[in-house]
Amino acid sequence: MSKKIILTGGGTAGHVMVNVALIPKLKEQGWNIAYIGSHQGIEREIIAKMDDVPYFPISTGKLRRYFDWNNFKDPFKVLKGTWQAYRIIKKEKPDIIFSKGGFVSVPVIIGAWLSGVPSIIHESDITPGLANKIAMPFATKICVTFPETMRHVKEEKGVYIGAVVREELKRGDADKGRKLCQFEKGKPVLLAMGGSLGSKRINDALRANLQTLLSDFQIVHICGKGNVDAKLANEKGYKQFEYVHEDLPHLLAMADIVLSRAGANSIFEFLALRKPMLLIPLSKEASRGDQILNARSFEKSGYAEVLMEEDLTNESLQSAIYHLYQNKDRYQQNMERSDAGDALEKLLTLIEGTREMK
CATH class of the missing domain: 3.40.50.2000 (Glycogen Phosphorylase B;)
Incomplete structure (x- = not known):
């Protein structure tokens, strides 16, 4: 039937x-x-x-x-x-x-x-x-x-x-991700994304700190439609995409840490893949506050660090990224205990x- x-x-x-x-x-x-x-x-x-x-x-x-x-x-x-x-x-x-x-x-x-x-x-x-x-x-x-x-x-x-x-997210190949981005093996990778529509605040903050961060990280940046910065197209160790679909599993597989908004689908995908995350939820002024609740729930469970948008500065972003990376093993251990x-x-x-x- x-x-x-x-x-x-x-x-x-x-x-x-x-x-x-x-x-x-x-x-x-x-x-x-x-x-x-x-x-x-x-x-x-x-x-x-x-x-x-x-x-x-x-x-x-x-x-x-x-x-x-x-x-x-x-x-x-x-x-x-x-x-x-x-x-x-x-x-x-x-x-x-x-x-x-x-x-x-x-x-x-x-x-x-x-x-x-x-x-x-x-x-x-x-x-x-x-x-x-x-x-x-x-x-x-x-x-x-x-x-x-x-x-x-x-x-x-x-x-x-x-x-x-999505099952296919669990089948990513880190080597394919590095080849796609022309990244070297051995240097940590930060994946930054602001949701399917992009996030101007995250894009601007990341690019303002790019030179400092590139000294310690390779950065793959999913920045949203129309948000690729042509002036940074040839920046070594920095790869931009408007949106990624088929290759996203490979980019996630190579990422050591993730910088993201706090949409529920995305953060649970990071949790399933055991990716320590720095979450910058949409502010209450720009939303109904759901991302703040999502982020705080993950912070309480020990899966993520949270940086509120109103606290976002060059110094706070750098500090949060480095702190997340230095403590990534602890976050991954907490994720292993999650009841997904x-x-x-x-x-x-x-x-x-x-x-x-x-």
């Missing part, structure tokens, strides 16, 4: 990567897969590279917590997207919908509810984002990554599964079980 699932989620790479991890496993289990995303989001670019996953774009709007004139017209985009998603679901007749979140997922989850199709939401952060908060009443089950998140979810819907990490479990298998079991409830 054929099984069909529609995946959704987008806006940032973090809202797509759990789906990327799921797709090969779902195919192994005989699922037919389709994807609903936005017209121009990063999810379309990522999913387009995958075979046998039809992509259906819908209208979507961003629901903001602050005043913006677009707040008056974006709800109409969401309504349009809900109608489009409903029609796609009726036509495709999936057994279940799985959502990784992001604003594009709201119309899809509501469309699934209107169609009588069960749906599962995955929440990565400690506190649910606005999109997931809106969608949760319409969902059948809600998976969480942090145990602390269960108190934000109705008991009968919530399922703690932990973090879903096999979240991917738990999620696949939940998808199958929820489908059977239909």
